[in-house]
Amino acid sequence: MNVTLETQIGTPWKKPPFIKNSTLRWGLLIIAVVYFFMALGSMDVNWNRVYQGLERGRRFVAAFLHPDFGSRASDIKEGMMESVIMTVTSTVVGIAISIPIALGAARNIAPLPVYLVCRFIISISRALNEIIVAILFVAIFGFGPLAGFLTLSFATIGFLAKLLAEEIEDMNKVQAEAVKATGSSWLQWINFGVQPQIMPRLIGLSIYRLDINFRESAVLGLVGAGGIGATLNTAFDRYEFDTVAAILLIIIVVVMVLEYLSGIIRARVQ
C-alpha cells in the first residue's frame, strides 16, 4: 500500500484493529455472536422460580449483616480445625513429593525417560478436578479428612511441580556448572548449585499453594472428604443463612490474612 502524506491529509485517523486480518476479525465476530445467541437460547430459565427465589436471596444478603457465629459455634470450630489441619498436612506432603518430581520434570537435569514419566504425573494431576479426585478417594478410603488430605496433596503436586520445573529450566547454568567443576557429587550439585537459585520461588509458590489448599478444603466437605464444607452444606440444606454467612465470612477473613502474610513473606525472600 502506498501511504504518502498527500493521500493521508484530509482523511480522518482510524484506530488500528486488534486483529489485523479483516476476514479473520469479522469471521470470529460473527461466530461469537451466533454462538452467544445459540447458548443463550439453549439455557431455559424459569423466571417464575427465579422471582420466587429473590426473597430467599434478599434474606441471604441480609444474613451477612447479622451473621450467626453462636448457635453452631462448636460445629464451625470443629470444621475449621479440620480444614486447617488438612491444609497444613497436605501442603507439607505435597511439597515434599513435588520437589523430586520437579527435578525429574526439568529437561536440563533429568534424562528423557525420567522427564516423560514426571511430566505425565504432572499432567494427570492437573487435568483432574479436585472434587472428582475427592469423590474417588472417598469411595476408596472412606469418609473423613484422610480422603481430603490425599486429594489436596495430589493436587499440590501438579501445581507446584510444574511451576518449579519451569523455574529450574530457567535457572542460571553458570552457577550450577561452577559447583560441578569443584568435583561435587550429584546431590551436592543439586544442593549448592540448583537449590539456592530456586529457593525464593519455592517459598513463594508454597505459601501461595497453602492459600489455595485452604480455599479448596472448604469445598471438599461437600463430597464427604472432611473440613468446613460439610458444616456449610448442612447449613445450606437447613436454609440457616445466618450460619452460612458466618462460615463464609470466616473463610474470607482467613483467606485475606493468608494472602496478606504471603505478600509480606514473598516480598522478603525476593
Place this chain on the structure above:
Amino acid sequence: MPINDRNGVKVWQVRDRNNQLIRWAMWMAAGIIFYVSWMKISDQTTWFFVYDAPRIAADIGGRALPPRWGYISQLGKPIWDTLNIATLGTVFALMMAVPIAFLAARNTTPSKLFIRPIALLVIVSTRSINSLIWALLLVSIIGPGVFAGMIAISIRSIGFCAKLLYEAIEEIDETQVEAITATGATRWQVMVYGIVPQILPAFAGIAVFRWDINIRESTVLGLVGAGGIGLQLQSSLNTLAWPQVSLILAVILVAVVIGEFISAKVRGAII
C-alpha cells in the same frame, strides 16, 4: 565466613552457629505442627478401610472398565451445557470485572478513599469463595439448573479477572496517557485511547486463561445441581453405575485437554 575449628582443622560451613540453631528450631516447630495435625487426621480415620483400599480400588476399577460407550449418546446435551456455562460465565464475569478493575486500579479510580476499598472488597470476597459454594448458594436461591451454574461461575470469576486486570492497569506506561491528555482529550477519551490499547493484550490473555479454568470448574457444578455434565456424574455415582462414571470422566478429561490446548494456542498468538 563461618568456619568451624575442629581439632585445629578449619572446616567451612554454610551458616554460623546462631543461624544454624534458629533454623533447627524452626524445622523442629514445623515438624511438631505437622505431627500433631497428622495425629488428628489419623484419629478420625478408620484404618481398616485404608488397609482394605487396594482391594476396593481394584474392585471399582474392575467394575468401571470397560466404559459403557453407548451412554455417550446421552452426554451430548450435558457437555454442550457445560461449555455454555463456562463461556457465558466468562463473558458475564468480564463485563462486570472491567468496571471493577478500573475502580480498583490506583491510577484510574475516582476515589482512593471510598471506592477503591469497596472494589477491592468485592474482588477479595468473590475470589475467596469457590464456585461450588456459589453454585450451592444459587441453587438454593434461584433453583437448580444451568442458569444457577452460569451465575456461580461468573461471580467466582469476577474477582480473579478484576484482580489480574487492575494489576495490568496499574503497570501501564503513564507517558502514553499523558500524551493523550496533552491533546485535550476528555477523561473517557484518555481511557479509550491511552489506557485500553495498553491493557488489551493482557485482557485477552486473562479472558482465555479464565475460560480454560471455568471449563474445569463447570464440569463439577452439576454435583450440587447446577447443570452440566456433573449432573450425569452425580446420578451415575448415586446408582453405582461405574461404567458410566468412567465414560463421563474420560469425556471430562478430553474436554479439559481441548480447552487447555485452545487456551494455550490463543495465548501464544497474543503474546
